[in-house]
Amino acid sequence: MPLPVLLFLAFVAWVLTAEPPAGFPILEYHMVTENPRPGAEKYVVSPADFAEQLDYLAAEGYTTITPQDYARARKGKQTLPEKPIILSFDDGYEDNHRVILPMLEERGMKAVFYVVTNDIGLPGYMTWNNLFDMERRGMEIGSHTANHIPLTTLPPEKQREELRLSKLMLEWKGLKTIYSFSYPTGAYDAGIVAMLAEEDYLTAVTGEAGLNNVETNPYLLHRVNIPPPHFGLTEFRLRLMKADIAARLDVRLAQLPDGVRMGIETLRAKLRGDE
Structure with a gap:
């Protein structure tokens, strides 16, 4: 077997044998609809797939929480369930109220919906009345900025x-x-993270996979994107596994010498666009 392959397999084994920190995943969705608009297909999960995913989470014993539940737990004002999970939805599309809300309610679940305020009421997006209704029915509304600019x-x-x-x-x-x-x-970068605290936000989610617990920086919460599955529930399970593997990788990185770890973190930041 070629040396590069052996080294890669050794690296994988090194990561997978790490003991992951206790924590819960946050899932990132955008749209759930049968009729995605042109160009949006990669952000759309079908209602049938979404229903299957929700039922799988319920069968596996997950209990949905919101970021505010997590923030209260960090301050000792609330106890999280044994197996929590956060379902999050970005951008504020109209199907969030029309399709997703009834499906969550049917299963006694809740979620957070991050909206772009200047898109509220535009064609294809939720209205203010939709947002008020979501909130009355137990969902959390969060900010995704005013204009959705990186x-x-x-x-x-x-x-x-x-x-x-x-x-x-x-x-x-x-x-x-x-x-x-x-x-x-x-x-994001360090300056933006500091601003969030100054503007009285309590939590923020990234696009970086991993698990979260009360020790996680609340402005750098890990999240796993859920794209339209090509392999059904098997692919969804792999996405959940991705959070676990990413958490194990972070454990291993923390064990490396400072210089090596900082070099890897700098590379990750560049790939993320922070620098």
Whole structure:
């Protein structure tokens, strides 16, 4: 067997034999509909696949929580269930209210919906009345900025404007205090993380796979994207496994010498677009 293959297999074995930290996954969705608009197909899970995924999570003993539940648990004000999971939905598409909400309610589940405030009420997006209804029915509404621009492409004053205006608009319209945030395209840096705390957000989700617990930085919560499955429930299970493997990788990276670990983290940041 060629040496590169042997080294790769050794690396995989090294990662998989790590003891993963206790934690829960956050799943990232966008749309659930039978009729995706042209160009949006890679963000759409069909209602049939989504129903199968929800039923699988229930059968496996998962209990849905919201980011606010997690934030309260971090402060000792709430106890999380034995096997928690967060279902999150980005962008605020109209099917979130029309299709997803009834499917969640049917199973006694809840979720967080991160909305782009300047898209609210536009064709294909939820209306303000939809958002009020979602909140009344036990769902959490979070911010996905005002204009869905990758924050790392903006100067600091514009970054703060995106964070502040989206939160204020949602609250001025009558929604409950907005504490949760989703980075557009998953792009962030240390300055943006600091701004979120200054603007009174309590949690933020990234696009980086892994597991979360009360020790996780609440502004860098790990999340696994759920694309339209090509292999049914098997692919969904693999996505859940991805969170576990990523958590094991983080454990192994923490065991490396500082110089090596920092080099890898710098490379990851560049790949993520932070630098």
